[in-house]
Amino acid sequence: MSKGDVNRRRLLVLAAAVVAGGTVTAADWLYDGQGRPQARPPSPAPPAAPPVLAAATPAASPPPRLLPPPDPRHRVRLPGGGVLSQLPANDNTMALTVDDGVNSEVVRLYIRFARDTGVRMTFFLNGVNKSWTDNRDELRPLVDSGQIQLGNHTWSHPDLTTVSSSTIRAELVRNDLFMKDTYGVDAAPYFRPPYGKYNSAVEAVAADLGYTVATLWSGSLADSTVISEDYIVKMANRYFTPRTIVLGHLNHLPVTHVYGALVEIIRARNIRTVTLNDVFLPQR
Structure with missing residues (x-):
């Protein structure tokens, strides 16, 4: 494999890693037995946060009460x-x-x-x-x-x-x-x-x-x-x-x-x- 082929392969691996996980750093790379870098498989996505439940709608207020009886x-x-x-x-x-x-x-x-x-x-x-x-x-x-x-x-x-x-x-x-x-x-x-x-x-x-x-x-x-x-x-x-x-x-x-x-x-x-x-x- 030529040096150009190796570079293209690294770019493709890098692009795939970015798409899968966002920013890629040196810690995101693994190396094969010949010292050639390989992209680390992306970590599983964290579990989704539980949905925020809307507050319960309060019960309708009772109608205002009428005047009390006379004295x-x-x-x-x-x-x-x-x-x-x-x-x-x-x-x-x-x-x-x-x-x-x-x-x-x-x-x-x-x-x-x-x-x-x-x-x-x-x-x-x-x-x-x-x-x-x-x-x-x-x-x-x-x-x-x-x-x-x-x-x-x-x-x-x-x-x-x-x-x-x-x-x-x-x-x-x-x-x-x-x-x-x-x-x-x-x-x-x-x-x-x-x-x-x-x-x-x-x-x-x-x-x-x-x-x-x-x-x-x-x-x-x-x-x-x-x-x-x-x-x-x-x-x-x-x-x-x-x-x-x-x-x-x-x-x-x-x-x-x-x-x-x-x-x-x-x-x-x-x-x-x-x-x-x-x-x-x-x-x-």
Whole structure:
């Protein structure tokens, strides 16, 4: 082999070593038995550094809580007449009241809405609906704390003006016993006659049982049937105002999709949501 061939061979070996391992020094060379240099095989590449894991995304912050209940020392006597449809004109309070409980999922989501935001409500329930036993364990702590109040809406939601006095009594008594047994509360004096219909016979039977206050409403979400989410928000914009007793229903899912919008209306208007017990002194 000529001297030129040897030099070319060294250059090729050197180039291969550079490609494989980067900078080449004298320590990178081996010699054969005749003293001719050979490139040292490149050292194995160091193990790759473990990947840097992105920090876990923090859980979404819970929504800001609404205003707390008013000072109980400011409670007032119930108005005379046995019918309640509006709160006293003393501050920025609003009563959100919801009825029935046909859909167990809607009841569950309303409970979580209350727990997450601090909104205070009165549930006028029909004990015939299994939602009230399905959700007992989640609802009971909020009832015990007073954040959610229970009212009597009869056992099975008949029009009380079309049935006998004995049926009126049976409907109210059965629901009353269900609330006492399941939630440990006496819902008197507040009852809501189904469809808002009542007459002197209904009033007389109810009063004899301690249900002296027929609780109606002065605003509504209009969601007794399935309506659009936009319409529910429209009704909330109209009726989420001070002194209003608002009627809603625990029956259809669209309202559960607009909780954020409802909270924003309440917060923007600085409204304090209340139960009826937050506002009125207990009857003696």
